[in-house]
Ligand code: HEM
Ligand SMILES: *[C@@H]1O[C@H](CO)[C@@H](O)[C@H](O)[C@H]1NC(C)=O
Ligand SMILES: *[C@@H]1O[C@H](CO)[C@@H](O)[C@H](O)[C@H]1NC(C)=O
Ligand SMILES: *[C@@H]1O[C@H](CO)[C@@H](O)[C@H](O)[C@H]1NC(C)=O
Ligand SMILES: *[C@@H]1O[C@H](CO)[C@@H](O)[C@H](O)[C@H]1NC(C)=O
Ligand SMILES: *[C@@H]1O[C@H](CO)[C@@H](O)[C@H](O)[C@H]1NC(C)=O
Ligand SMILES: *[C@@H]1O[C@H](CO)[C@@H](O)[C@H](O)[C@H]1NC(C)=O
Ligand SMILES: *[C@@H]1O[C@H](CO)[C@@H](O)[C@H](O)[C@H]1NC(C)=O
Ligand SMILES: *[C@@H]1O[C@H](CO)[C@@H](O)[C@H](O)[C@H]1NC(C)=O
Ligand SMILES: *[C@@H]1O[C@H](CO)[C@@H](O)[C@H](O)[C@H]1NC(C)=O
Ligand SMILES: *[C@@H]1O[C@H](CO)[C@@H](O)[C@H](O)[C@H]1NC(C)=O
């Protein structure tokens with residue numbers, strides 16, 4: 172939060188203490204208890220249905236919340252499409268041909284609007300969808316703080332700047348998280364989300380054939396796993412093949428991510444860095460999560476809640492979007508929506 176906003180909040184709180192409960196960006200799990208008491212079950216029913224035919228969607232929705240929060244806060248900015256006034260984050264390098272679930276979010280929004288029109292923000296839907304996806308994949312549950320508003324802007328430049336890259340070393344990873352108010356424990360706990368979902372060959376292929384321009388594979392990559400990955404990702408191929416983050420339980424949210432790191436089976440360089448960086452303070456955390464799933468889950472919950480509060484808009488800030496892909500009243504967006512709806516085949520994306 173900016174110093175400016177803090178001083179405004181303090182000043183107003185002094186004047187009208189009781190009248191401005193939103194003066195200091197408060198989120199609350201019971202925010203929709205009166206205005207949309209069924210929101211959680213509506214979101215859950217859509218996701219459960221979709222995940223029957225597309226189990227990977229649970230991972231994709233967790234990632235979507237992360238990619239929202241790291242770019243000007245958890246404000247639904249990632250959902251905004253290109254229009255005359257919006258430069259979408261969806262084609263920023265970390266997102267292009269990579270994020271999934273935009274259509275599912277729209278399905279959820281439609282279902283929620285049917286029961287509680289104009290009440291639930293798209294940013295809150297992303298936060299709820301992440302928690303529900305964790306639970307449906309047998310991961311932890313937590314009370315999701317709610318009451319976010321949706322942004323009026325997106326920032327593609329910031330998406331390119333803030334989202335960590337798969338070739339980041341530990342120094343760069345820590346810096347990317349510190350920039351969001353997240354510490355080393357949060358980095359290790361949240362990276363555990365790579366216990367499910369898939370990655371494209373392009374995000375790790377340099378580790379297989381020519382790591383950091385050495386002409387050799389990454390020495391911290393298990394040689395058995397190296398052969399497996401080379402078979403999936405041929406040298407000089409298009410990089411579009413997919414592989415599981417977790418070779419043993421690909422769609423289950425468990426602590427295997429950390430035991431994989433211990434046997435040099437981290438898929439991305441950014442994963443293996445947490446365990447294979449000499450003398451790093453992350454090694455002990457990886458070991459503790461690997462030996463105690465309860466400990467991992469407790470830390471994951473706490474870090475997800477922390478992440479979900481980054482830069483949120485509350486109270487009179489922002490708006491509740493009617494359609495998650497467009498700012499209210501963006502007529503250039505509504506025009507493209509009309510075209511879009513008449514041609515929508517409802518297919519689940521497979522990128
Ligand atoms: C620590 C830095 C991180 C880096 C460098 C990173 C990078 C990546 C990359 C490159 C992919 C594969 C994308 C593709 O090939 O299309 C991916 C997938 C994924 N990431 Fe991360 N990520 C990080 C942290 C996180 C965090 C904090 C979360 C959530 C809490 C997360 C959740 C996921 C999930 C669930 C997938 C699989 C998505 C799917 O299958 O659709 N990641 N990540
Ligand atoms: C809101 O609803 C949830 C779930 O029904 C319940 O656990 C919680 O106690 C309620 N909170 C308030 C403040 O009424
Ligand atoms: C569930 O998903 C199927 C497609 O897989 C769709 O036809 C159906 O309408 C969905 N039902 C609900 C309640 O979302
Ligand atoms: C928004 O853009 C995405 C691609 O980034 C596209 O799949 C989707 O159909 C668009 N949504 C609308 C409502 O036009
Ligand atoms: C995004 O991916 C498409 C291919 O699907 C490509 O044509 C386009 O140039 C990419 N955009 C950016 C900004 O990289
Ligand atoms: C996007 O973020 C960058 C980097 O912080 C900033 O310089 C720029 O003004 C922002 N652009 C918009 C459209 O908000
Ligand atoms: C991490 O990468 C950055 C950028 O390439 C580099 O400046 C830094 O020296 C690296 N840190 C370590 C510990 O290797
Ligand atoms: C990270 O922050 C949490 C509180 O959000 C704290 O409990 C934990 O000790 C911190 N970890 C480190 C390594 O500073
Ligand atoms: C590995 O990458 C470096 C730097 O990009 C390049 O100069 C070198 O030719 C590559 N080596 C092989 C064997 O491809
Ligand atoms: C990966 O892609 C290549 C083409 O680049 C294809 O020949 C190969 O069969 C694919 N491998 C797997 C396991 O999908
Ligand atoms: C590589 O993986 C195998 C299991 O596939 C394991 O037995 C071995 O210990 C691992 N090697 C290293 C160096 O961790």
Ligand SMILES: *[C@@H]1O[C@H](CO)[C@@H](O)[C@H](O)[C@H]1NC(C)=O
Nearest residue numbers: 462463464465466467469470
């Ligand atoms: C695992 O972690 C939990 C949560 O911190 C703790 O209560 C429990 O004692 C730990 N179990 C073991 C065997 O250390």
